[in-house]
Amino acid sequence: MHAPAARGRDRACGWGHVPVSLPEFSVRQIVLVNILFVVLMVAGWGAATRIPVDLFPDISFNAAVIITVWSGASPQEVERLVTQKLENEIEDITGIKEISSYSSESLSEILIDWDETLSEIEYESAVADLRAALDRVDDLPEDAETPFLRELSVSEAFNICMVAVVDKGDVGEFTLREVARDLKDHLERIPGLNRADLRGTRDRELRVLADKYRLAQYDLTLADLHRVILENNQNVPGGSFTDANDQEIRVRGLGNFVSAEQLAQTVVKKDPGGSHVRLVDVAEIESGFAKQRMIGRHNGDRNIMLGLSKLADKDIVDLVSEVRALIAVYGKTVPEGVELKVTWDGSQYVSARMNIMRNNLLLGVVFVVFILWLTLGFRNAMLAIVGVPFSFLVALILFPLFDITINSLSLVGFIMVSGMLVDDAIIILENIYRHVEEGRPLREAVVAGTEEVMWPVAAAIATTIAAFIPMLTVTGTTGEFMEVLPKTVTVCLLGSLLEALVILPAHYMDFGSRKKASESLSMSRQWPRIVQWSYGLRLRTERAIERLRERYIRGQRRVLAQRGPFLLMTVAALWFSFGVSCHVPVDLFPGDFNQIMVGVETPADFGLDQTDEVILGLEAALQPIRDELLDYSSYTGFSMTADENPVAGVNYGMIFISFPNSYANIANPDRVLRLVKDEMDQYQAAHPDKIVSLRVAPPRQGPPIGKPVAIRIQTDEYEQAKDIADQMKRALADIPGVYNIEDNLPVGPRELRVALDEHRASLHGLTFQDIAFALLAANDGVVPSTFKDPRSDEDVDIRVMLREDQRTSISDLLDVEVRTPAGYRVKLSDVVRIEVDRGYQRLYHRGTRRTVTVYADVDRDLGTSLSVNQIMQALFRDIPSRYPGVSVIFGGEYQETDRSISDLKRAFGIALLAIFGILAAQFRSYLQPLLVMSVIVFSFIGVIIGMAIMNLLVGGYALSFYVMYAMVGLAGIVVNDSLVLIDFINKARDRGASPIEAVVEGSRKRFRPILLTTVTTVTGLLPMAIGLTGYSRVFGPFATAIVFGLSVASLLTLFVVPTLYLTLEDGKTALAQRFGRVSDGIGEGLPPPIRSAGS
Structure with missing residues (x-):
């Protein structure tokens, strides 16, 4: 008689004044709890559809790069007049952890590593200070471009896919280039695509190829042609006037060239009698492209490549799908003989590995469901397993708050906790079930069973979270890369705790077992055979667990004794x-990989064509294993350094090889790597005079930690550093398992060093700038102006230079004439001294000091980065005493590992406390x-x-x-x-x-x-x-x-x-x-x- 009234009072006091535990609140407010459950599940599903998918977390490298182009300058000139000046200006900026740089022909790159402890506000302030410092530098060479600053991140640094515009029918470079440029414009309109970088294309130009004999005949020099073209290709404002109608009219003098024919008819020397000398009288006008410095191929066919990168918050799979859809449509419009092909698809790489993770996750959940069904019964198993998707979806709701995407590390976190998420539910369900078995009323059993283990369960989850949270204290790129794991585990466990203490008691009231196991199993005899068999299996499992428990107790008594x-x-x-x-x-x-990079360096005196012959030979060497590969793309004139920085030069080449994403290859990609390496080594052994170094390695995946061996030698003299580097390379060659041994100070090609004879030059009133201009004009040419092609609306450089057959030797260059202030002409041989020597192709600084780095890879079956570096430390610990002022730093993977392990030890100590x-x-x-x-x-x-x-x-x-x-x-x-x-x-x-x-x-x-x-x-x-x-x-x-x-x-x-x-x-x-x-x-x-x- 009193039960309904009691229930009414319970409902009335659901939000009552008497404090209630979470389990008691749950069983009182079942409707509210179920609404909360549905809302969170739906919200989580919605969040899952919006979170981008990627292979790795998008982390900032805590780095920026300053790029300065100075065309035609040698590495030594770039180092002295550009790199060092910029380094001196920025080295005292607060927040910079380290400055490293390299200077090569025409290019200066300075890498800024920021302090990882900077707050977001401090970081923005430091970047602003860096930009201001660059603006203050006003003494760079006049013809050097303005330094360009770019911040680095994972998503922007790596290509999501590569698209090749392939010449399959000898359509020619002009057509291929036009298709590639137009395709680039279309691709960069795709929302979320950061940029599409063209590789292997050249700028158009009009070359004015002067004949030095005709120049002499008409008393002209290359500088005269440069001046005349510059003066005649300008739009000059002419002011304004007011006409009779009192209307203002602007005046502009138009002197722009609109065609090669008009340029050819430019008067370069006037004659009072009307016999003017025109440009066509002393030079040939040729339409073409800038000097070829790179040759690109795809599977043996000439091509232009586009490298695509994405913005940080975009899904790689969806983005590449849009790229493929655009290419499919655009490909129908290209000229015959042109083929568009995606040569490397990062989304496939991501999808293949993410599918493995997803499949492992799903299979693991299936295993967990089966175990729970065997031991707890179908209802309890479903009650326990619902905590897994619930926790995952709650975690996905929180992912954006912690800047987490769906990637391999967050999926590992899901897999890691997939079995743990049911642990609290198992403990609670088993305890509730025990109270039900003892005959207590359902509601009392649910509340008492949950409350009895509530604090131990909360403490258990807290200890797990406490073990993972300190991992966030690991610093460096490794720590930033791995921080997704503890964040994912933490939010999943918090979702699990919410489900176990609030959702589960309410669900048990609605769906949980009300009967003892023996009663439930006896009822199954009225059901179909498959159900009877399944419940029989359950009963046998229960008996097996009971027997195992009794044996355990007997064994425990013996152990305790x-x-x-x-x-x-x-x-x-x-x-x-x-x-x-x-x-x-x-x-x-x-790391796993589905790409292999073959980097080649030929002798320093090799030209582009000679290096290209080597690349063609290496491509041919791949044919015996062609069935193992998908595609290969080659670049002559471009490669990657040992630390995976791009480098350009006519004696460099690179082959990118991709192979299928099969499960076997994902599990053991080293098999394909060995096949490729064997073929490349055989070619190198057969042609030792054509290859200085050959490196076969996969691109680095995961956090950028450097090479297994990266020994930095810092000194003021490159020759001294080179000597020490050679000693270290010989020592590394004697250590088993060490390969790809090289340093980053390659000797450059022969260098013609022109020194001004100041005495003789002063007699003619000439300066070094006059001489340098004449040399540049004769050889690479000078660009006095540009004109806009009316057909393509493209700016085309006008380059003045000597004919190719008149600049093939040193004597040809010395025969070039320069005009003196007095108006007469003098040959360069009369005012300069010539020396032939060699310099270095690239010059590196670390912390503003000159640095040479020795790199090597290590075969993991024969050694480790740690063991090899320890051997080298023992062998070369006397360097400071033998070479005063020289510093040796063991960096790369070894240094990052040492720092990360120290951080991990600290995190472990914090976790234990x-x-x-x-x-x-x-x-x-x-x-x-x-x-x-x-x-x-x-x-x-x-x-x-x-x-x-x-x-x-x-x-x-x-x-x-x-x-x-x-x-x-x-x-x-x-x-x-x-x-x-x-x-x-x-x-x-x-x-x-x-x-x-x-x-x-x-x-x-x-x-x-x-x-x-x-x-x-x-x-x-x-x-x-x-x-x-x-x-x-x-x-x-x-x-x-x-x-x-x-x-x-x-x-x-x-x-x-x-x-x-x-x-x-x-x-x-x-x-x-x-x-x-x-x-x-x-x-x-x-x-x-x-x-x-x-x-």
Whole structure:
């Protein structure tokens, strides 16, 4: 009679004044909770459709680059007159961590590394200071271009795809160029595309090819032609006047050339008799292109390439789809003989790897569902598993707040927690189910079962979060790159906690099991056979778990009876794992790839055509393995340095090779790399005189950490640094597994150094500027002006130079004439001295000091970056004493690794302190947190043994930086089971049980949850660990570390933690017998911890 009224009062006080727990609120406000659940799920799904997809997080490199072009200048001139002046102006700007630069022919590049600790406001202020400093530099050479500043990020630095405009029918360079330029304009209109960079195209120009004999015949010089063209190709304002109607009219003098014919008829020397000398009388006018400095091919056909990059917040898959759609339509309009082709598709690379991650995630979830169904029943399994998509979708809602995209690292975070997300639900459901089995009313069972474990569950999630959050303290590009992982794990676990404490109790009221397992299973006999079979399987699983639990209790009693020997054996196993760790290969930053770069340097005196012959030969050498490859594109006149910076020069070449994204290639791309390297090495061995260096390597993926070996030699003299670099290269060649050995100070081609004979020049009134102008005009030519082509609306340079057949030797250049202030002509040979020497092609600075860097790669099967650098440090530790003033810095991967590992150690220490604090608050004890945390140390046994086993059976499982991240995160995961176990032992002690009785009771009650939470987490990660739907060499070992570490830790939780608990009790008893009653810090002597209502 009173029940309805009571229910009415419950509804009335749903927002009542009496404080209620979260579980009690949930069961009172079921409608509100269900509305909240649906709203969050829908919002999360909407967020998922808006978050961009990419392979890696878009991080800022904390870097900017200053580019200055000075056409025709040598590397030494660029270094002295451009690079050093800019460095001196910017080196004192606050916020700059390091300045590095290189000077090459016609180009200065200065890289600014910013301090990672700068706030956003400080960073913007520093960039503004940098721009202001560049504006203050006013003494650069007159013909040098204005320095250009560009900030660097992942999305803008890497191409999302490459598009080739291929000449398949000898259509010619002009047609190919017009198609490529027009396609570029169309592509850059796609929203989200940052830019489309043309590679292999040349600017149009009108060349005025002067005949030096005709110039002499008419008393003219190249400077005269330059002056006349400049004077006659101008629009000059002529002021304005007012006409008879009082209207103002502007006057402009038009002198623009509109055609090559008009240019040819320009008068260059007037004759009073009317026999004027025109440009056509002393020169040939030729329409063409600028000097060829690069040759591009795709699969052997000449081409122009477009490299596409995207904006940071755009989805690579959607963007490349738009690019392909545009190319499909635009390709129908191109001239016959022109083919458009996407030669490398970054979205396919991303999709293939993201599909592996997604498939591993889905398969892991399926495994978890199956385990839950077997052990908890269909209803409880569905109640538990709903927390997985709910937590994922809640996380996706929060992703934009933390600048997280859907990428490989965020998916790894999802996979990592996919099994963990059901752990809290399992603990709560199992406890509710236990109360239902005891015959308590449903609502009372739900509230009491949830409240009883609510604080241990919250503490367990807090300890896991506490293990991951300190990872955000790792600095550098590696830390910024990896910070997505702890952020993803944290938001997922918070979503899981919300679901477990608020959503789950309400759902159990609506859908949870009301009957005992035996009653539920007996009802299944009325159902179809498949259902009966499935429930029979469930019943057998329940019996198997029960038998396993009884065997465990018997085994635990034997272990507890021999506590000392068991603990000694456990410590011995720990030491054994340390010994095994020496045999686990180390690859701190592994990566997968589907591209291979072949970089070539030919002798310094080789021209573009000679280098192109070498590139053609290397392309031919690929034919025996052509079936293994997709495409290859080559560039003659362009390459990448060892640290993957672009470099131009006629004696450089590069071949980009792509191969299929098959699961086999993703799992072991080194197989294709070895095939390519073998073919390239054979060609080099057959043509040793044509190749100075040949480098075969994949492009670097992930955070930009540098080469495995990058030894920087800093000094004031390049010759001294070069000598030390040669010594180091010889030493590296003797270390097994070291290859691609080179330095970044290549000798340049022969250099004609022209010195002014000041005495003879002064007699004629000539300056060095007069001489330099004449040399430049004769050789590369000078551009006095441009004209606008009316057909293409394009600005075309007018270049004045000597005919090609009159500038083939030193004597030809010395025969060039220059006009003196007195008006007569003098040959250069009369006023200059000539020296032939060699310089360097590129000059590097680090921290404004001249620097030479020795680079090398390391075969991971034979050595590591750490081992090789340690050998080199031992061999060359005496450099400062042998060469005073010289500094040697071991950088690249070794330096980044050293810094990142130091940061990771600090993060691990912070994590341990945070976990200890949370456990101390939970247990109100000093020793019990240490007892719970003891499994962290022993979990590392599983990590090392697991890695060794998988590497022995399968191969490719190395101890990487990602595995170290997993070990830090594992610290927060493995304590969860021991936390709840100790909590139940404490409750048994509170009820008056003896230590041994409390341990056995707590172990018996927690065996099933510990087993289930371990199995679900392990099965959730198992597909990624062993690569059931495709193996990732980056994240496979990451998952393996957690699988084995958690498995061993859970086993030790069931035996080591109870053993340690009783060992501490033994110590307390011994102390009490000797000194009287002792407060042990385990729990006695302190106020009892606050218990939930269900306790």
